[in-house]
Structures are given as structure tokens and as C-alpha cells.
Amino acid sequence: MDFVNRFEDALNKGYIKTYFQPLTRTITGKVCGAEALARWEDPQRGLIPPGEFIGLLEKYRLIHKLDLAMLENVCRFYRENDCKDMTFSINLSRIDFIEADMLQEITKILSKYDVPVNTINLEITESTMLINRDNTLRLFKQLKDAGFSVWLDDFGSGYSSLNVLKDYRFDVMKIDMSLLQQFDECSRKIISSIINMAKALGIHTLSEGVETKEQLTYLRSIGCEIVQGYYFSKPLCEADFLGYLAQHPSESASERDFWNDAGKVNFLSGDPLMSSGDSANSNEMLNTAPLALIEYNNGVITYPYVNAAYIKEISKIGYNSAKQIEHDVNDEQYAYRDQFMRQIKTTIHRSGVQRSDNIMNGVVYAFSTKLLASAGERHLIATTVHVIESERSDYLILKYSQSLYATYDLVTEISPDKDNAMQIYSNAGFSKVYGKVSLRKGITEFADNEVHPDDRDRYLTFFDLATLKERVVQFIQEPFMVRIGDDYALKNIRISKLENGKYLYTIQSY
Template sequence: MKQEMKDLGDFPGVVENLSCCFYITQAEEPYELLYANEEMLRLFDCRDFDELYRHVEGNAFHVIAMDDRARVKQEVLHELAERNDRFDHARGHLFTRTSRIRYADVSGHIVKTQAHGKVCYCTLQEIDIPLPGVTVDRDIRDYVISHLDEAIENHWIKVYYQPVIRTLTGELCGMEALARWVDPQIGFLSPASFIPVLEQVRLIHQLDAYVLEEVCHMLRQRLNHNLPITPVSFNLSRYDFDMVDVFHLVEKTRAAYQIPRDALHVEITESALAVNDDAVYRAVDRLRDEGYEIWLDDFGSGYSSLNILKDYTVDLIKLDMGFLRSFTEKSRNIICSVIDMAKELGPKTLVEGVETQEHAEFLASIGCGRQQGYLYGKPQPLVGMLVHIEADARRIEPRKWCHYYDTASITIRQTNRTSALFDLHEDGYLHFLYVNKPYRKQIHALGYSCQDVEDMFNHPKQSDLAHTFREFIDQARQSGKAESFCYVENGDYVNIHLRIVCEMNQHLLIHSELENTSKSAANLQRSKLDDNLRYLYTMFEYISLVDLEHHKVESLYVHDPLFQLEQAAQTGDLHDILLSVSRTYIYEEDQEGYMAFCNPDTIAERIRKSPYGRLEHCFRMRDKQGKYVWQECIVILLNNGREKHTPLLLTATKSIHAPFVLPGSQEA
């Protein structure tokens, strides 16, 4: 229905021919717009009061754009209550009927009328202040709004791509799609010139839908020509969720081009998710449920980062480039903490703003999964970006490797312990994916480089160490648990722990820790090792260190990896561990004697009473072929119970090649 403007005669004391814009509204809810002068109509591009009334939906506070409306309303109502029914200089953005953006200063006061009760008489003065933090010329703003449809139709808006690089391999593992406006009349428009404008007037969904369509079209063309593709991330504005059904838009566009869902990653800014809108929750959850990755953009740029991680499930967090812009010790510590936190919670990590080799090496050292920045390339049209990547001798990561390398990155932790990741192909080729500083230092202390280690493992004629290393890899693969072994290197005793992290595409991802026990204060002192172990290593096949007080068993040397007590001893009581070993490996008729000999409650005292300072026992143990062979076990008390961690036992076991029969038993 046509809305009639109230008669100005109902508002005594108001002068009609004022040169400024003014309007009159109810002083209480619903703040209905009652009157507006000609200047007000011209400012809002309205032909009459009815058009203005419909534009602001009858609510006078709606003359302020949505972004500023709540703030301005709060300021106005507060001042009216505190300043005797007056308010001054409330500033906010306006949007006209034709979607032009204006900035204005509003003042007003309440007056009593006979016809309408209390009303608020307001003056509005346009001022030339840009959006916060953004300098956009008024004419540019108007041009952007009035020419958006034409720019989309004529492809004046181009999609540029910025590379995303896999930290572990240096390969291209993704691209971010970014809009650039190249106008035939005014030339190149920076994103800061048109994206804030389109967000203000709620037209950003048109741009984002266009970028998504262009991305899907590009991917479809490459697939049609059997060219490799890499996942593309595209940005959604928080206003998209108000204007369109985001899930329907993404799914409809993807389906039209038959693009796999894992080729599209949805980037949503931290500020968008901080709104706590039910529509955003539903759309994000549905996108993830259907197989799209959700990336949290600009993480750390606002104040709601941790709440967002609590309230939303995201697949990747993208750290704001501000952390690298000021590359101080404090910022490095923050980045480390965020990366470690993400790995504990589950999301993958990407840091943008990488501009120097120092940035890249630091991020590699802390296990950041992916990197993006000018070091690897600025946003460019697709062809230019791919040429740049090729010129840098970078490959495009095959999609099937995405999960493998993501898993590898998540495995890397900040630690003072040695840590390395190996990649082992089914053809036997093994190489380092990652080595931390403590691991590299230990390798160098043993007289090797990492390249030397790779060469040793991949040499056609394998050394004994390489052969043992591969045997324990097989054992860890079969057991699904960590395995360890010890070897002698230049007079030092080196302990290696192995764990299979992931197996796919005929590759094994192996995590390894290395410890020179001869130099470790946490293990036996070297003097004790020198007197006993050098002899034992030449005579025995299994040597273990047993801490009776803490129920820990550490394997110091295994010549032939039949069984490992150490990993079983990480949890549980020694009685249970020994019982499990007895039932699994010891010949049935020998099990009772084996358990009595190994009884952890009495063994230390029995050794002390022994005239030889040790205990010996023979039993039959199953080998890898399932046959039972005679074994001789010797147990020594190392510290005689006088040190803090007491008592420590050294156990050594060897095969008896000559026939040997226990009294009262039969030879197996």
C-alpha cells in the first residue's frame, strides 16, 4: 500500500526550507518514519516518500546500513537517556535505494506533539569518511555497484590463483581463487576497492557465486583434457549466508560441472564464523557432511579464534599473515603454539604471508603442513601461475597423496627428543621426509649425514644394520605397535625406536627416534656398559635392562627379532608381561620353571645370595619358524639396590647349539 507522509503542520517549530536533510520519526518502538524532506529523498535516490518508506521498511533506524545499525541505535538511545532527550553526531554508513554507499552524521532531539505524541526530529549531514581501514573513492564505490552485473557478464572480473605449497615436499598441493576486477574504463581495481563495497550493499554473494562457477569451469576443462588438477579453495563472505542457501549454491554449481567434492575447499573467515548464526552453523555442517573441506581463514586476526575451534569443526586453519609480518621471537612462539594446538585438535595447518626463505625454513622445522605467500608466487591467472610453478621446478601433487602427507605433517611435534619421518616404497627405496635438529645432531655425532643414512639403506648390498632396520619395520607393520632395537656404532650403543604411522599407495610412513644410550644420562653409565655389554653382545642374542621398581623393560640389543619385551612393558605389571611371554614363546613343560626363575618379587634377593652374583636358567623358546630351541638366560643385578632407581637387572639370552636336557624333562 502506498505510504503517505505526515503533514508537516503536525510538527510545530520545524522549518521546511532547511538546507540540510532532516526526517521525523516516532520516539518509541517501532520508530516509524513519519516525515522526510526533499533533501533526504534526493540523498537516498528516492522519487517520493513512499519509495523511501519501503526502502527503510518503515523503521527510521534503517536509514543506517546493517553493519552499523546496531551500534548507532545503541549510541542514540544511550544519549537520549543520558542527555535530556538529545543526541549528537552519531555516525554510520547509509545505503541508498540504488545501493550507493554514503557516510553521514546524525543528530536529533525529542519533541512533544499533539498529533503524534513524542517524536524525534533528526538532521542528517553527509560526510566524506570511508569504511574503517579502507579508502575507497566515492565515485569508485558508485561505479562498482552500478556495473557489477556488467562486469560479471563481460568477464571483467578475472579469477586469479595463488599457489599453496606442501611443506614436506615443496610440491603444489592447492590453489586459492581470488577475484580481480580489470575494467575497460577505469583499469585495474584492487580487491580493497570493490569487495568491502559489495559486502556493504549485500551484493557480495553475486561475486562469490561467479568465482565458484569460474573455478568449476576451469577444473572441468582440465579434467576433460586429462590435465592434472589440484584442489582449489574459494572464499565465502559472512553475508553470503544471509542472502543465499550456501550449501545449495556450492552443491548445484559443483554438480553442474561434475567436479569431485574434494577438489573444492571452502574458505570462511574467522569473523564470519564468529557471528554465531544458526544458518552459518547448518551450512558449514552440511558442507562438511557432504565431503567439502572447511578452511578457517585469517585465524588469529580477531578475538574469537578459540571459541570458533570450540564451536565449529573445521578441516584446516589458515594463520593470518600478520604473524609473519612481525617475525619476532614472540610471534614465532605463538605460531609454534597454534600449530601444536591444531595438531592436538585435528585440523591441518597453513600459514599465509610467507615471503622469505627464513619464513619457509622455520615453518618446516615446526611441522606446518602447507605454506602460501609471495615466496612461492603472487596471485596470477592460471596459466601464469602454472608457468611460475614449473619455472621453480615444482610438481603438482597427485590428489591420492594428500592424506598421506597431511598425516605426516600432523605426526611432527615440537620436541627435544630425536624425531624423523621415513618414506619407504614397496620396491625398498627409503628416504627422509623430515628430520628435526636433535635427530640430525645425533646422526652427525655418529659420523654420518642424513644422505649417508639414505645411501646405506638403499645400497644394493645392504649392511647388517640396514637389514635389521628393515626387519624391525616389518615387525612393526605386523604388530601394529612400536618396535625398537639396539646396535653398536663406533663403540657407542645406539637405540632405535620405529613406529608405522600410515600405509597407503604402496608406501609406508615410518616415525623413528634414535638415542645414543652411551651418552644418555637417563640410561646406564658408560662404565657399566663397557664392563659387561661388550662381552655380552658377542655372546648373546637378546639383552634387556629391567627396572623392577617401575616395571619397565628396555631392549638394549636384539640380534634376531623374535619378541620384544619393551613395548609390552610400557603398560602393565611385570608379572602379567612375563606370563604373556611364557604362554606365547616358552615350551609348555618349561613355563612353570621359567615363571619361577623370572619371579620379579624374589629375583633380586636370589641374585644377591648367589655365590656368582648372577642367576642362570635354560628353557625352550619358540623361534620364527615355530620350532622350539634351547635358550640360556643369565640375569645380573647391576646396582645391588644402592642407587635411587632400584633394583636394575641386566638379562641376556642366547641359543644353546649343543643338546641340553633339563632334569626330569624331555628334549623337544
């Protein structure tokens, strides 16, 4: 009771202070925010641990006064130090919503200091969400509608309930530090399963209690986006936190949006280029595929993330690291640079997954890419690489057609009688295999999506299946303007006669 009796006096006299623990983005190593934590600096007793007074303040329904005081301290700090690119997370207790109109009180404080709503993240524990569900759902919706980012705090602690994830759309899931305390194989599996589930639900992830490089390396490898803990810094007073920011790079608001988009990728999926919604239905979860992130910035390529499976796969085509690829593709004399850059630029200008089949050092591999985020001339692309094994027929087709491969953008076998087509290879980055289901439908779709409007009618006449047999003795060909990125280029399209009513459809650059 002594703490309770002295609480409001301590609050008014400024004995209860706000400390800041930095949040770090795993991909970049930059500071991306801070959690505001209460510390009671008593003149007689010194620093009082929060565990000694937080529970009592909740018991005697005073915790809302502390939480609002923490918010006011953060807003004052934000305004005094011009922290326009920094975000701060504030802890809210379930008692807060009983004792006060928290949305009104929070909004009032933000208005007083002219702090944008997107500067403040609200951390709510699972126990809060399990009490008076209807009222909590209403309050949750109000906070989200007001523009606040709402985080689920301490996931994996004693109150864990999957119903919370079913009923509420959280922005970030904070994985409780207890799961890292015994960092063994079992805890690794639990953490990776939690992150996998969060990605499938479209929720960003943050892990608390990171204390070792081993923990950080593991969390980064499985796609945990943000971390906090003593490995980076203990909670700091205002002056020390400003000193920390002066010594450690922080991400800007635009960078935060950029890297948040990167967080959509599920590093643990068997097909990480799928969207989170598709990924939720995948049977290949937790089957880590070769995955890398490519950053394309004003014509320069870097690899901010590469997993072990990706390194293993590129070793088959002669590379031991992503740094080697960076060096080569940024060298204008590199033989494969144009081919690589063409796919990157196509990916930037088209939606969906782009794939090309390539040959390097006598090895055939599939290179797939998908745009994740763009900010001006800066683009982030997810990529997978799969070496095509030598016993597969598509390997043999490509292996012994290297000269043809270097000459053509697309080679497809078409069967008008069966109304289907089989794409043999492509290095043009077409967003889909036209005609895979229906050749006739594919012809129309290709004309609509890939051929310049001025050439579409002529293309449909050229590809008229009803007259194809009588028109093609050996081959027919015509030039058409075909889409390349966000522009068009003149291409030679040829249809050559094969056996058994089949034809070879090719696109060739001039």
C-alpha cells in the first residue's frame, strides 16, 4: 500500500519517468522505434523496479493514470526533440479501458503536443482482449478507425489464446521474451511456428528479450522483422536515448513504410513469393525455399537478405555468396547483366510473379521475382532460384538449345486441335503462361495484355486458328509491338509447323 499512497505524489513531482528501449529492424540493423517504459526514481529508495508497483496500480485501478502520464511524456519528448521519424509504443492495461475513455484521453494528449496518430503504437496484452469481448471489440475498432497501430503484447505468455487472433486484426505481434530464455530446439520450433502463423495472417512480428547474437541471427533468418532486448540496449533515460540515437542510424518514415511492405514475405514458406493470404492455404509451410531480397536503387543492385537455402542453390551455378552476384550484375561488362536487369525492370513494372529460365556455366535454373515495395527510384524485390535437375526434360530442352535460348524471348509449343500450349522457356518475364488452360483464351489474353493496341487486330488475324493450317506450310512471321515493362518494343513473332498438328510459337527481338 505504501506505493499506492505515494503514487500520485510521485507522479506529480516527476519521480516516475519514461525510459526508452530501442526497437531494431533485423534486415537493416536500423533503429525503427522505441518502447516507452515506466521507471520510478524514488529520492529515498532509488530506482524501483516496475514489477513492484505495476501490479499494485492495476489492483487499485490507478494504472490508467500511469499509462496516460507515459503517453504525455512521450509526446513532450517527441515535440522537444523533433522526433518526426521516430515511433513510440505505449503499454495499455485492461484496467485503462474500465477507468477512463482512453481514446478520448489519448487523442487529447496527442492534440496538445501536435503529435501525429501514426507516431504512437498501442500495446495491449492478450488478457485485455479476453475480458468483456463485445465491449473490447468495440474499443479495438475505435482505436483502429482513429488510425492507431495496435500491437498484441506478450504473445506466448500464460494468456495465449488463438481466439484473440481470430477476432482481432492486430498490426504487430510481440513474441514474449520467455520463449527466448531457454533457447533450445523446442523453443526455436515454437518461435518459428508463431512467426509462420503471423505471416499467414498478415501480422508483422517483433521479438522481445533478445540478448545474444545467436538469437538475433536465428530471428532474422526466419523473418522476424523487429527485435528489442539487452543485446542492443537496456531501457534508457531520455538523455541516454538521445545519445543512443546519435550513435545508431534510424530509419525514416518512408523507409519504415518500405520495409513494412517487405515484412509481407513469409521466409518460412515453401513458396515465399505467394501473398500472405495464399500462403495460409499452402501445404508447404515451414519448408524453407531459397529466398533473397533484392534492392534496386537508381540502377544499383544490393542483396539485404539471403537465406541459407538460396546460397546453397546459387552455389550450383558458381556463386558462393550474394556479394559475388552484386559485384557481377552491377558490372556493365558482365555477360548476364542485361538479362538480369531486364527481369528486374519487368518485375518493377508488372504485378505478380515473373519467371525466366536461364543457363549459366552450363546449369539451367529458374529465376522468379516479385515486387514487394517501391519508394521513388528504390524498389524491393523478393526472389527465388531453383536449379533444374539434369534428368528433367525441360533441363534437356534448355541445355542443348543455348544458342536458341540466347536468340528468342519466348518459345511455346501450341496444339490447336487440343486447344492448349506448353511454354518451353521464356526470358521476357511474361506474367503468366498464356494458353496453359485454353489456347484460344490465351491468344486473346496475350493480345489484350501484351500487344500494342494498334497491333491487336492484326495479331488476332495472324494467330487465327481456323486458317492456321492452310497458311503455315513451313512458317509464318510478322513484326508486332510487344510490351516490355511499361513500354513496347518491336518483336518478330513466328509460328513454325511441327509434326502431329503442332506448331512452335516464338518471339524474337530485332
